[in-house]
Structures are given as C-alpha cells and as structure tokens.
Ligand SMILES: Nc1ncnc2c1ncn2[C@@H]1O[C@H](COP(=O)(O)OP(=O)(O)OP(=O)(O)O)[C@@H](O)[C@H]1O
C-alpha cells in the first residue's frame with residue numbers, strides 16, 4: 299500500500315532524464331498524434347513496443363511506470379464494456395435486454411482502452427523523468443512563438459506550473475482522506491462494485507472542497523504579494539537544444555510516421 | 562494483551578529513490594484502558610505507528626495484533642477492527658462530505674448493522690459528548706459550519722462508533738486554548754469510561770498532563786517507554802535530543818536547583834501541586850522566602 303503519489307518526479311540520471319524537457323514535450327505531442335491515428339493491431343503493437351523502449355530508457359522500475367494503469371483498471375473496464383455492449387451494429391453477436399455485443403463494439407472498446415492506456419503511460423513517463431520546474435520551462439519555450447499573436451504565454455506557463463506543482467499535493471491529500479474514510483468504514487479495497495461506488499463520494503467531495511479552498515488561498519497569497527500577471531515570473535534553467543535532443547525528436551517523429559503512414 | 566506489536570517495521574516506497582525506513586523493529590504492548598502519549602521529532606515515525614495500529618498500512622516486517630488476532634492475516638475480518646477502533650487525523654474536518662450533520666455521523670455506522678433507532682441514539686450521544694445540542698445541529702450542513710464546529714463534528718464521527726481504541730494524530734493542532742481544553746476533557750472522559758487512548762502530540766505539556774504512559778520515538782525506533790513521570794524524570798536525555806519537556810517537570814528542576822528538596826518524578830500540574838503541598842507541609846518551601854522570583858525566571 300506504500301504508494302508513491304501519481305505524478306511524482308523521480309530523480310535519476312537516465313537518458314530520458316538528461317534529455318531536453320522541450321524535446322520530451324514535443325515527443326509526447328507527436329506520440330499523441332500517432333496514438334490518435336492508430337487503428338490497426340500492427341500500429342498498436344509498434345506503439346506499445348515504443349513505450350517499452352521509452353521505459354527502458356527512463357530507468358524507471360516497471361511496476362512504477364504502469365502504476366497509474368493499475369489504479370484505474372476499473373475505469374478501463376467500464377469504458378470497454380460500455381463500448382462493447384452498447385455499440386449499435388447491424389449484426390450483433392449476442393443480445394440481451396438493452397445490451398448488444400457486437401464485433402464493431404468490441405474493436406471500438408479495445409481501441410479506446412489501448413489509446414488511453416498508451417497516453418497515460420507516456421504522460422506518466424514524462425512527468426516521472428522531468429522535474430516540475432523543467433516542465434514549466436519547456437512549456438514556456440514551446441509556447442514562445444504564440445507571444446507574437448498576443449497569447450499571454452507567461453500566464454499560461456504559470457497556470458501549467460501551478461497545476462503541475464499541485465499534482466503531488468492533491469495526491470497526498472487523496473491518500474490522507476482515503477485513510478480517514480477507511481477508518482470510518484468506507485470500503486475502498488472491497489471487491490464488490492457496490493461498496494466501491496458507495497465510497498466514491500466520501501473521497502471526491504472532500505478532495506474537491508479542499509482543492510477549491512486551496513485555490514482560493516493561493517489566489518489571495520499571490521495578490522497579497524503583488525502578482526498582476528505581467529512580465530516574466532516563472533523561470534527555469536535555460537537549456538539549449540543539443541544534437542541528442544534533435545535526434546530524439548526525429549526518431550520519435552519517424553517511428554510515429556511509420557505507424558501512421560504504413561501500419 | 563489487547564494491542565501487541567512484534568518487531569514491526571515499515572518502509573515507505575521500497576525499491577524506489579523515495580525509499581524511507583519509517584519504523585524499525587517496534588516491540589510494544591498496550592493494555593485496555595491505557596492513555597498513551599507519543600512524542601518525537603518530525604519524521605520520527607509517529608503517524609506511521611498509528612497507521613500500523615489502525616491497519617491502514619501493512620508492516621513490511623513483523624506483526625500487529627489486536628485482541629490476539631493478527632490484523633493483517635488473510636482471514637481477519639477488517640469490519641471487526643473498524644468497529645472497535647477509531648482514529649482522528651490532524652485536521653479531521655477535511656473528511657466531512659455529507660449534507661447534514663446527522664448523516665455525516667451515521668456514515669461511520671453504516672456497516673455496524675445497528676437498527677435505525679440505535680443509530681439515532683448513538684448519533685445523539687456523540688453530538689452531546691462534544692457539546693452540541695442534537696436538535697440544533699442534526700440537520701445543518703457540516704460544510705457550512707465554522708472551523709471549530711467542523712472539528713467537533715469530525716470528532717463526534719470518531720466517537721459515534723463508541724470504539725474501544727481511539728487513536729489521535731496531533732488532534733489539538735490549530736485549536737485555540739479553550740477548544741484544546743474542551744477536546745482533552747472529552748478524551749479524558751472517554752478514557753475514564755474504559756477507552757484506550759493513543760495520542761500523538763508535539764506538545765509535551767499536553768502529554769505530561771493527560772497521558773499515563775509515554776512513548777518517545779526517535780528515527781523510527783522506540784527510544785523510551787514508561788509512565789509519564791518516569792519518562793520525564795530523565796530530563797537531560799530528552800533535552801539532549803531537543804525534545805520538549807512539560808512545564809511542571811521543568812519547574813520541579815528549578816525548585817531543586819534553588820535548594821528545595823523537591824521530588825523530580827513530576828509530569829502533570831496536579832502532581833506538581835500535590836508535591837508543593839507535601840513539601841510545604843514539611844516546611845521545605847518556607848526556608849528561603851524570595852526564591853519565588855528565581856523559580857519563574859526561566
Ligand atoms: N507517503 C510517504 N511516502 C514516503 N515517505 C514517507 C511517507 N510518509 C512518511 N514518510 C517518511 O517516513 C518517515 C516517518 O514519517 P511519519 O509521518 O510517520 O513521521 P511523524 O513522526 O508523524 O512526523 P510529523 O511530526 O511531521 O507528523 C519520515 O521520514 C517521512 O519522510
């Protein structure tokens with residue numbers, strides 16, 4: 299039960315840790331495009347293999363990297379079943395009451411689940427190998443060109459940075475409230491769906507209430523310190539793109555192109 | 562023994578860069594009806610120890626037994642544990658979620674199998690125990706109450722199951738002196754009625770005055786364990802570890818330094834006063850009238 303909160307940076311010296319955060323961010327965006335375009339079994343296989351390579355390059359323990367999937371398997375199961383059982387198709391394999399199991403539905407369900415899973419693991423690898431500071435700096439660099447069309451890049455970067463900083467805080471709070479409600483008799487670990495559904499509200503409501511309170515406090519604190527939303531606020535180490543980083547982005551793009559165009 | 566820990570250890574996030582050995586080989590036995598205080602520095606493992614006893618985490622090594630059953634055994638029914646043990650976390654008001662105070666308390670009794678009438682009766686008793694009028698607050702929204710009232714509702718949530726064991730993690734943090742006193746009185750009353758209390762606090766004064774037995778944790782190890790008086794007797798050792806010492810004990814030392822034959826096994830104010838009475842009867846306080854100023858100069 300001793301979990302590391304989701305979205306926690308895990309310091310290290312692996313290839314992925316040393317890669318320019320901007321390269322990782324662009325890589326993730328390219329990967330997203332590839333995932334959205336994926337449709338054939340071969341395409342998925344390539345993407346999964348690719349994620350495996352990323353994992354090996356990140357030096358993260360396998361268990362840790364897939365932790366977000368293990369926590370959300372129920373969510374995946376529901377999505378899969380919804381797609382499989384409710385897809386209106388002309389010749390269902392099996393029907394009963396309002397349910398109709400169809401081939402198209404099954405494929406659709408598998409598609410959605412695989413895509414989500416790949417995106418979640420890829421995002422998790424990025425967050426685990428990149429410190430929040432680096433991610434913020436990378437966002438700023440990525441969005442920089444948008445400054446010229448009057449998009450408030452600094453504010454967007456600030457929002458992203460605050461959001462990222464709050465992930466571990468929220469995760470810790472969820473854990474604390476989960477424990478408090480467990481003592482009061484909520485059954486989070488029960489195998490019965492009914493128990494788990496009943497323990498959802500006692501978890502979600504306090505977490506939301508506290509998150510809003512925190513946001514209020516943060517806004518007050520920022521105003522009290524004179525924040526007015528202009529100028530450079532968030533900074534991080536300036537890193538220049540190196541050959542390695544270009545290489546990484548290019549390889550990523552190539553693999554994804556193969557995936558999109560060939561498979 | 563009702564609560565027994567056998568060589569219990571706990572490590573957070575093993576096998577990752579965040580690995581932290583929080584508790585190491587804790588051997589501990591707690592009898593029914595004890596009032597135990599736990600002190601130690603930040604990160605010494607106090608919260609981890611409470612969570613082990615509450616069955617919220619499973620020891621990496623060793624055993625936690627309650628009433629003779631290993632609570633982490635596969636065939637152990639956790640509902641039994643939930644019925645006899647409650648825990649109040651730091652800032653317990655964060656756990657409130659229901660639409661009315663009555664429902665909030667009843668949530669803790671959801672799996673108790675008690676009939677509706679008994680549930681109602683228990684809710685009323687718990688609310689009255691924390692100083693609320695049942696009819697006034699039962700249908701208010703807990704999230705709309707003031708901070709102090711929320712805290713009281715949360716405490717009532719822990720009391721409503723009428724637990725045999727009550728664990729408290731820094732329960733008085735953030736309370737004003739009056740709220741603090743009220744809270745400690747509620748807990749003491751429970752203890753007198755037979756509930757085992759295990760309370761973590763940074764405040765040595767609170768522990769010295771209320772706990773009968775004190776555990777001192779240091780870097781995940783059980784450093785001292787004994788009656789409050791005895792633990793505080795070794796004041797030099799506590800101070801060397803930069804741990805707090807309750808005020809009555811410090812006063813007793815000052816008195817001794819002033820040449821008054823004052824007993825040193827003092828933890829609470831009541832004991833202190835009793836000792837003052839005792840010593841003055843023997844005439845020990847009167848031989849040097851102006852040491853009073855001296856005593857308070859610290
Ligand atoms: N969720 C966690 N993940 C990793 N390490 C943790 C976690 N919780 C606690 N620790 C570590 O375990 C050790 C003991 O923590 P614990 O919370 O039990 O201390 P504590 O005595 O309650 O401290 P405090 O007085 O600050 O509440 C600390 O070194 C802490 O850093």
Ligand SMILES: [Mg+2]
Nearest residue numbers: 607608609730
């Ligand atoms: Mg603690």
